[in-house]
Amino acid sequence: xxxxxxxxxxxxxxxxxxxxxxxxxxxxxxxxxxxxxxxxxxxxxxxxxxxxxxxxxxxxxxxxxxxxxxxxxxxxxxxxxxxxxxxxxxxxxxxxxxxxxxxxxxxxxxxxxxxxxxxxxxxxxxxxxxxxxxxxxxxxxxxxxxxxxxxxxxxxxxxxxxxxxxxxxxxxxxxxxxxxxxxxxxxxxxxxxxxxxxxxxxxxxxxxxxxxxxxxxxxxxxxxxxxxxxxxxxxxxxxxxxxxxxxxxxxxxxxxxxxxxxxxxxxxxxxxxxxxxxxxxxxxxxxxxxxxxxxxxxxxxxxxxxxxxxxxxxxxxxxxxxxxxxxxxxxxxxxxxxxxxxxxxxxxxxxxx
Amino acid sequence: xxxxxxxxxxxxxxxxxxxxxxxxxxxxxxxxxxxxxxxxxxxxxxxxxxxxxxxxxxxxxxxxxxxxxxxxxxxxxxxxxxxxxxxxxxxxxxxxxxxxxxxxxxxxxxxxxxxxxxxxxxxxxxxxxxxxxxxxxxxxxxxxxxxxxxxxxxxxxxxxxxxxxxxxxxxxxxxxxxxxxxxxxxxxxxxxxxxxxxxxxxxxxxxxxxxxxxxxxxxxxxxxxxxxxxxxxxxxxxxxxxxxxxxxxxxxxxxxxxxxxxxxxxxxxxxxxxxxxxxxxxxxx
Numbered sequence: 001x002x003x004x005x006x007x008x009x010x011x012x013x014x015x016x017x018x019x020x021x022x023x024x025x026x027x028x029x030x031x032x033x034x035x036x037x038x039x040x041x042x043x044x045x046x047x048x049x050x051x052x053x054x055x056x057x058x059x060x061x062x063x064x065x066x067x068x069x070x071x072x073x074x075x076x077x078x079x080x081x082x083x084x085x086x087x088x089x090x091x092x093x094x095x096x097x098x099x100x101x102x103x104x105x106x107x108x109x110x111x112x113x114x115x116x117x118x119x120x121x122x123x124x125x126x127x128x129x130x131x132x133x134x135x136x137x138x139x140x141x142x143x144x145x146x147x148x149x150x151x152x153x154x155x156x157x158x159x160x161x162x163x164x165x166x167x168x169x170x171x172x173x174x175x176x177x178x179x180x181x182x183x184x185x186x187x188x189x190x191x192x193x194x195x196x197x198x199x200x201x202x203x204x205x206x207x208x209x210x211x212x213x214x215x216x217x218x219x220x221x222x223x224x225x226x227x228x229x230x231x232x233x234x235x236x237x238x239x240x241x242x243x244x245x246x247x248x249x250x251x252x253x254x255x256x257x258x259x260x261x262x263x264x265x266x267x268x269x270x271x272x273x274x275x276x277x278x279x280x281x282x283x284x285x286x287x288x289x290x291x292x293x294x295x296x297x298x299x300x301x302x303x304x305x306x307x308x309x310x311x312x313x314x315x316x317x318x319x320x321x322x323x324x325x326x327x328x329x330x331x332x333x334x335x336x337x338x339x340x341x342x343x344x345x346x347x348x349x350x351x352x353x
Numbered sequence: 354x355x356x357x358x359x360x361x362x363x364x365x366x367x368x369x370x371x372x373x374x375x376x377x378x379x380x381x382x383x384x385x386x387x388x389x390x391x392x393x394x395x396x397x398x399x400x401x402x403x404x405x406x407x408x409x410x411x412x413x414x415x416x417x418x419x420x421x422x423x424x425x426x427x428x429x430x431x432x433x434x435x436x437x438x439x440x441x442x443x444x445x446x447x448x449x450x451x452x453x454x455x456x457x458x459x460x461x462x463x464x465x466x467x468x469x470x471x472x473x474x475x476x477x478x479x480x481x482x483x484x485x486x487x488x489x490x491x492x493x494x495x496x497x498x499x500x501x502x503x504x505x506x507x508x509x510x511x512x513x514x515x516x517x518x519x520x521x522x523x524x525x526x527x528x529x530x531x532x533x534x535x536x537x538x539x540x541x542x543x544x545x546x547x548x549x550x551x552x553x554x555x556x557x558x559x560x561x562x563x564x565x566x567x568x569x570x571x572x573x574x575x576x577x578x579x580x581x582x583x584x585x586x587x588x589x590x591x592x593x594x595x596x597x598x599x600x601x602x603x604x605x606x607x608x609x610x611x612x613x614x615x616x617x618x619x620x621x622x623x624x625x626x627x628x629x630x631x632x633x634x635x636x637x638x
Contacts, residue, residue, distance in 0.1 A: 131465035134485040135386045141485070205468020207476070209387045241385050243476075249379030260468065291385050328378040335374045342366050346359040 008034040008114075009226065010073035012059060012105060013080030015039035016087070017186055018121075018218065020047035022079065025219045026226075027051050036071055038064070039080070040097070059101030065108035072114035077226050078105060079121045081158055083151050084190050085279070091150075098154040099161075106165040109172070119175045119225040120162050124211075124235065125152035125281060126178060129288040135209075136293040139178070139233045150281040159233075166231075173229040177221055180237035180292055180309075183316035184215035190282050195322060200248050201266055204257035208289025211241045214307035214315060221303050234301045235292040238309040244286065250310075251317050252324015260287070386486070387475030390455065397477050398447060404437070405444040408584055409543060413445035415591035421452045424491040424534035425594070427498040428525060428618050430517055430626060431506035433544035434567045436460075437582065438507075442498060442541065443477070445589050457490050458498040459483075459525075463564060484524055491532040499525045501615075504564040511549035515542075515630060517623050523615035530605035530614075535594035538618045540625035543587030546636050548572070585636050588629050592621050 009026065013019045014037030026035055027049050035052045037043075042056060057063050059080055068076075081098050088094035102120075109115045127137045130145035137143070147153045159176060166174040181191050194200065213221075213236055221236045248255045258266055267278040297303050307315060316322075372395050375381045381391040405411050419425055427446075432438060443456040458474075459482035465471040480486045482499065490497045500506065505518040529536050552568030572579030595618065604610050 131471060132462045132481065134483045135480050136485065136489065138485070203468075205470075205472060207387075207472040209383075209385065209475070241383070241387075243383050243387060243389070246379045246381070246383055249377060252378075326377070328380075331374050331377050335370050338370055339367050342363055346363045 007075070008036065008071055008073040009075045009077065010036045010038060010068065010071070011077045011079060012038045012101075013078070013082075013121075014052075014054065015041050015043040015047065016079075017047065017188065018182070018215065019043075019079050020049060021215060021219050022077065022222050023049040023052050025223055029223060034071075036067075036073065038067070059104055060096060062104060062108075064104055065111065068108045068112045068115070072112065074114055075117040075119070075226050076105070076109055076115055077119045077121075077222060078102065079222075080105075081121055081123070081155060083123070083125075091279075094151075095154055099157050102158045102161050106161055110165060110169055115169075115172055117173045117175075117226070117229065118162070118165070119177070119222060120158065121222065122159055122176050122178045122233075123151065123155045124178050124180050124237070124290055124292055125150075126155045126159060127290060127292075128152055128281070129208075129284050129290045131288055133288075133290075136291055137235065138293040139235055139296055141293075147281055150279045152281045173231045175225040175230045176233040177225060178233065178235050178292070179218055179221075180211045180213045180235075180290075182215050182218055183212045183312045184307075185315075185319040187215050187316065190278055191285075192316065192320065194278070194282075194286075195251065195253075195316070196320065197253075199254045199256050200244075202244055202248075202255045202257050203263060203283075203287045204259050206260075206287045207243045207245050208286055209241045209243055209291050210247060210285070210289050211237045211291050211309050212312045212316075213238050213305060213309075214312040217305040217307055217312075220306070221301075224301070224303055230301055232296075232300065234297045234303075235294050236297055236303065236305070237292045237294050238305045238307050238312045239294065240309045241289075241291045242309055242313060244289070247313055250313065251322050252326060252328070253322075254325065263287070383476075386457070386478070386480045386490070387472075388455075388457070388478040389476040390478075393455070393477050394447075397473070398444060401440050402444060402448070405441050405448075408582075409437075409441065409547075409587040411441050411445060411543075411587040411589060413449050413589045413591070416445065416450045418591045418594055419446065419450055419454065419496060419537060420535065420594075421450075421454075423494045424532055425496045426491065426525060426529045426534050426536045427456065427496060427539050427591070428536055428622070429498065429500055429539035429541050429589075430515075430622055431500035431502045432509070432514065432541070433507060433582075434548040434550050434569070435582075436500070436507060437547060438541045438544035439498060439500060441544075441587060442539065442589055446496060454496045456498045457495045458500075459487055461503060461564075463562075466562075484528060487525065487528040488531060491528060491534045497528075497534075501525055508550065508553075508565040508567070510553075511545070511551055514545035515626050517619055517626070520615050520619050523611045526611045526614045526618070527605040529597045530600050530611070531602045533598040533600075533602070535596055535598070536614070536618055537594045538592040538621040538625070540590045540592065540622050540629060541587070542590075542626060542629045542633065543585040543636075546585040547582035549583070583637075586633070586638055588633070590625050590629060592625055595621075 082088045085091040127143045128147040132144040458479040501520040502518040550567040554566040558566040
């Protein structure tokens, strides 16, 4: 057995917000592990974490193999799967970073006998969404319409390479976590940008069921996966779901239903004015929605999120400063006033009768 | 004299206001299938209730055979071009069952591809007819409704009325076997006559992606007026439950057992249909 102090953990995609949150968490609970943080760019000064060695490196180049051979990590946490073209600088760069980056990383890991554990951040986007899918996606559900482009397709390809790696290195414990949409303090994703819009465009006639996971739970799940052997694929989501209309009401946001044929146009318009990084798969999600079965997560992975989907949404609204147009207290006040008025009216009527 | 009356009125107004407040602030619960009991009980069922009580004057019999708690599988015949028979069964179980149970139907996939129809079907508690959803609902102790004839039943021509069509692949039986839920064969009489389908505009159906576009004596000749159903008198008869708890869940994989049970359910419904048809005095009264 190696002692805790000579264990090394390598994290990719470390300069982004989630990566930084994971690094901070590892620094707090890392039990004296050496942590190597790899990313294409230097982290923002406010995202840098003490006690972590930052390495600037392009995953698409074989340099990662040299780094792994030299530093001999035992755990690799692969977070560098980008969700939106805006984060990467264009869709083609995004695809290259996601897919080629993963291939290079896995190629390097395959040759490194030191690697005992691989954790990959994937997404529920691998299921796509279609009206003909069952109400829940388990990890084994064959999606009716797998994603054909965008982030979902990247995740499918990443997972394929990861499966190939797991076959070639059966001695490595490989964990793939399929996260529902992230929400919470500081989260910037296509969906969080959508929620920040003053009015929410929706697809007329569709009210998707949506599910989220709070960023703190994402970090906790990744820590759990990185700290023990949990081979397998797991859905990770806050329990419960909200329909889009219900979510909009809870945030006190008005919705504008748009006909479906206008949807692609809407996506482009939002992208162009830079409010939201909206792609085809996001529009599909806003039409059909997606809910994950998390039985395997609680029973086999042993993870229970702190936030339900509803709590994650409420918490996100609080930290992002999303204020309802009409505060719920005002609605309750109006209800009370009307009831008092009614009572008075009924009393008057009763007196007359 | 006005006192009890106005008090009742006041209570109703307060209930309505509380409902409005919940709808504005989103303080209601929706389950993971998209079922919104608040909206279903306060609005959706109220909209179709007049059809049940005044228009089709539905007589529901044998409701006591539907258990008051735990899962059960209602299996019924399907007819009438539009699935009004399913909606009337939902009302019967909510309004007239001793404890009022919500019927969670398994609907055809075409329902969920249609805007509005799909989203309201989910809000009313229904979901896609597939094995995982059936198992989950039955496992959660819900009353699940299936119409295993599917489009073959609901879209059959008027000349074949009350003749049960083939019952799919018996997926509903294996779901009941796996969860030990009783199967309740249910016969619906009256729905066949609401839109007598005498023809089918197949090219238009293909164009619209629908299973059929019916021609009835009034549709499409009278335009939107042709959509008004004929006011037939309805009977919904819940039959003797078939207990599945005695079987081992593994027997759900025994195709012969599944076929036999499927046939048993089918025959039970067909017998009840003929029996009720003999008893009824006329289509409309």
